[in-house]
Amino acid sequence: MDGMRTSTPTASPLPAAASFHVQQRLGRPARAGSVVELVGNTPLVRLGRIDKQTPGVEIWAKCEFANPGGSVKDRAALRIIQDALARGDLRPGVRLLDSTSGNTGIAYSLIGSALGIPISLVMPSNVSNPRKQVTAAFGTELIFSDPMEGSDGAIVHARELVDLHPERYYYPNQYANDSNWRAHFDGTGPEILAQTQGRVTHFVTGIGTSGTVMGTSRFLHQHDRRIRCIGIQPDDAMHGLEGLKHIPSSLVPPIYDESVLDDMIWMPTDEGWDMSERLAEEEGLFVGHSAGGNVAGALRVAKELSGRGEGGVVVTVLCDRGDRYFAPLKWEKHYVW
Amino acid sequence: MATVRIPTPLRKYTAGAEEVSISGSTVGAVLESLEAAHPGIRERICDDKGAVRRFVNIFVGEEDIRFLDNLQTAVKDDDEVSIVPAIAGGMR
Numbered sequence: 001m002d003g004m005r006t007s008t009p010t011a012s013p014l015p016a017a018a019s020f021h022v023q024q025r026l027g028r029p030a031r032a033g034s035v036v037e038l039v040g041n042t043p044l045v046r047l048g049r050i051d052k053q054t055p056g057v058e059i060w061a062k063c064e065f066a067n068p069g070g071s072v073k074d075r076a077a078l079r080i081i082q083d084a085l086a087r088g089d090l091r092p093g094v095r096l097l098d099s100t101s102g103n104t105g106i107a108y109s110l111i112g113s114a115l116g117i118p119i120s121l122v123m124p125s126n127v128s129n130p131r132k133q134v135t136a137a138f139g140t141e142l143i144f145s146d147p148m149e150g151s152d153g154a155i156v157h158a159r160e161l162v163d164l165h166p167e168r169y170y171y172p173n174q175y176a177n178d179s180n181w182r183a184h185f186d187g188t189g190p191e192i193l194a195q196t197q198g199r200v201t202h203f204v205t206g207i208g209t210s211g212t213v214m215g216t217s218r219f220l221h222q223h224d225r226r227i228r229c230i231g232i233q234p235d236d237a238m239h240g241l242e243g244l245k246h247i248p249s250s251l252v253p254p255i256y257d258e259s260v261l262d263d264m265i266w267m268p269t270d271e272g273w274d275m276s277e278r279l280a281e282e283e284g285l286f287v288g289h290s291a292g293g294n295v296a297g298a299l300r301v302a303k304e305l306s307g308r309g310e311g312g313v314v315v316t317v318l319c320d321r322g323d324r325y326f327a328p329l330k331w332e333k334h335y336v337w
Numbered sequence: 338m339a340t341v342r343i344p345t346p347l348r349k350y351t352a353g354a355e356e357v358s359i360s361g362s363t364v365g366a367v368l369e370s371l372e373a374a375h376p377g378i379r380e381r382i383c384d385d386k387g388a389v390r391r392f393v394n395i396f397v398g399e400e401d402i403r404f405l406d407n408l409q410t411a412v413k414d415d416d417e418v419s420i421v422p423a424i425a426g427g428m429r
Contacts, residue, residue: 126421147421148344148355237346238381240392240423249346269392 035114039074040187042066044195044315047295049282054302057312060196061295062188064319065287069107071320072188076211077107079183080172081117089170095120095141097162097169099154102131103243103320104174104209109138120169122158124150128325152251175253180211181218188212189219192315198223201312202305204265204298206232206244206290210256212317217260230263232297240269243290243319265297272296276322286322294319339367339412342419350378359418364395365408367418382420392423 028041043063051059064072084090096108097120105121112119119140123132126147136142145157155175162171174180192200203220205213210231217229234241237249244267247256269289276292279285298316305312338358343351351357359374361367372379382393387408389395395402396419402410412418 148342148419150345150422152345236381237349238344238393238422239346240390242423246346249349269390273391 035068036078036111038068039078039111040067040183041191044192045283045285045318047279047283047285047298050278050295050299051302054299054306056310057302057306057314059295059298059302060313060315061285061291061298061318062192062315064317065291065321067107069103069110070324071103071107072212072317073103073107074110075183075187076174076177076180076209077104078111079186080174080177080179081108081111081115083179083182084170084172085115085117090117094170095168096172097122097158098172098174099123099145099151099158100174102127103324105135105140106131106138109135109140112140113138122154122161124154130324155251174209174211175251176255178255180209181215181255184212184215185219186215188317189216189223192216193220193223196313196315199313200227200315202228202230202298202301202314203316204230204232204301204314205294205317206241206267206297206319207247207256208243208245208290210245210253214255214257214260221260228262228301229260230265230297230301231261232265232267232293234293235266235268241267241272241289241293242325243288244293265300267293267297275299279318280322285318287318288320288322288325291318291320338414339416339418341367341371342417344420344422346422347378347381347420350375350381361412363408363412364397364402364410364418367412368408394421394423395419396421 029037032038043066044060045063047059047061051057067074081090090096095118096112098104098108099122102123105123108119120143121135121140122143122145124147125144132142145154158171162169192203200220203216207213213231220227220229234244234246237246239246272289272293275296276287276289279287279292279295294316298314302312302314338360341357341359343355343357348354359367359370361370368379368382382389384390397405397410397412397416
């Protein structure tokens with residue numbers, strides 16, 4: 001237990017599973033041939049002020065906002081595109097079309113631009129203006145669906161378009177695409193194991209497409225079945241944790257397999273929102289509401305462990321930055337001084 | 338009576354109806370009538386103190402009531418009141 005109470009992750013030796021190759025991949029290149037090489041290998045940061053509340057239990061968070069597109073979604077989008085190119089599903093004359101509530105769209109747009117692949121996105125018209133603008137800035141075609149129908153309405157509309165023009169579109173469907181969770185099985189999971197020197201005891205994160213929690217949990221369980229992997233869902237269908245899914249009232253993502261998870265946390269919107277504010281004020285981390293929900297969930301787990309007098313290393317995910325949710329600042333292309 | 342547009346996650350309270358006709362001269366009164374007709378729905382829209390939850394937006398016509406008079410915003414008989422989740426999260 002003493003090892004778990006150590007505050008620096010360098011205190012214990014690397015486990016065998018955190019192989020030399022993983023360590024090699026952990027460094028972000030100081031120079032890259034393309035922006036896509038900067039996806040993944042994100043830093044792990046200690047939430048040292050928040051985990052003062054939970055003596056003996058450390059809370060660490062993956063800084064997924066450090067991806068070039070600003071969110072965890074870069075990982076899945078890159079892997080989805082790489083795998084589709086390898087299979088020949090994406091070929092000249094074919095556009096990638098998917099439904100997205102925002103971050104995946106930005107990720108597709110950035111990677112599509114870098115690799116020369118045209119992108120079309122269906123999104124509910126009530127997603128924030130900055131994200132409509134940032135995807136359009138990459139040259140992406142935007143198609144809007146009914147705001148009253150939410151992200152499921154966008155999925156339905158995307159499917160209709162693909163059925164109508166199968167020769168025009170490749171529809172990766174992030175909710176059903178194994179490349180989504182594999183990006184985390186091969187990336188996020190090994191990175192967490194190596195960055196904690198194998199000390200991770202709990203992985204806690206929210207469920208959107210479920211790619212992050214499925215892939216990372218499968219990897220961590222394969223390494224050590226005792227690592228507890230816990231999902232987070234909004235506590236109600238009517239919620240404000242953007243990016244997270246309330247599965248009982250949703251179309252269940254085909255890649256989601258509840259049996260992978262050891263437990264579930266039902267997160268009230270207010271608890272997640274309040275934690276987002278706390279992270280900015282206490283840790284210098286200005287993150288979005290899903291990240292707030294994730295840390296609130298991690299703190300619940302840490303409190304429970306600490307309350308029982310147990311140690312632990314709880315890892316969660318900071319999905320994106322808070323400024324992504326600001327009201328739009330108009331981007332002036334022509335400055336007048 | 339005003340027409341109230343119900344978002345998907347709240348339609349379990351309205352037997353699946355996307356729109357309901359509700360009387361009330363202000364948004365607050367409309368929500369009270371809505372609760373009377375569809376018990377349980379108001380708690381999803383408003384917090385314990387009766388204020389509209391931070392992640393719920395209510396529009397009268399095209400205008401967000403936060404930029405009007407909040408729950409005191411006047412509602413006319415032919416108005417459309419929309420309850421819109423602030424985000425586009427998963428829902429069926």
